[in-house]
Amino acid sequence: MNLDQRIDLVMESLMQKYDLRVFEGGDPYRVLIRTILSQRTRDENTDLATAQLFSQYHTIDEIASADPTKLEPLIRPAGFYRVKAQRIVEVSKKLLDEFKGQVPDDIKNLLKLPGVGRKTANCVLVYGFQKPAIPVDTHVHRISNRLGLVTTKTPEETEVELEKIVPQEYWIELNDLMVQFGQTICRPQSPRHEECPLQDICDYYQNINDKDNEE
Structure with missing residues (x-):
């Protein structure tokens, strides 16, 4: 699966799981x-x-x-x-x-x-x-790196890299969906892997599995 397909799968999966909010x-x-x-x-x-x-x-x-x-x-x-x-x-x-x-x-x-x-x-x-932009908070930064979409050290770097690879049609939805995902499943500590719809394409999850298998 190439990067474009991974991004499509991430966004489609999150859109199926969460409703977009209006603030x-x-x-x-x-x-x-x-x-x-x-x-x-x-x-x-x-x-x-x-x-x-x-x-x-x-x-x-x-x-x-x-x-x-x-x-x-x-x-x-x-x-x-x-x-x-x-x-x-x-x-x-x-x-x-x-x-x-x-x-x-x-x-x-x-x-x-x-x-x-x-x-x-x-x-x-x-x-x-309702203008296309990618607000990057701790959730967006963490999830994008865990999924292997980017390899960055700061939210600012993550914003730059996501703007390069994510189609603009997803920009408006991306922050809200990833924030909800980060609050409920892909948490900073003790992520709920068993509930995650993105297990199969998650670098973070695969690395943990590999380490467990080695032990």
Whole structure:
């Protein structure tokens, strides 16, 4: 099986197993804020913090003019709440000052926003604008390497390599599918090999099997 066939099989298998999710109604600003809150925390914490924030502050203008300390209790579940509160206010102000209150829909301008790196920018493109991009978090990085699709050391390297080999028709779905797969089956510790639909093409699984057979 060549690489193109492996990628097709991976994507088709994951699309059969998981439903694609919609975050914050696909609203670019809410997706941006949610993604900032999601940094270094779990999805359930992100969901709670995002819901609490937008239950009290409904618009970009309200958040931009807010005292960050007033946001802190609302987003506390997401962790690092002081830093994130400051960042959310800064991002909102910059959007109002330089982008007429609109979230940019291109990577170059998204990266100009305070605290926005490539993963966050790509998440906004995919989940806020439905534009093809590959957000690479720890799940996408880990799974792509375990499956042998790439051999990389950092998420940034993984993004570059995946963009070379994955057909653009899969880009929008790839992050969400691999995140769900990484949370439920291909976990960082104790992956559930017995439930994995990709056993037969997984380099990581084959290597473990080979070692077990040697013993």
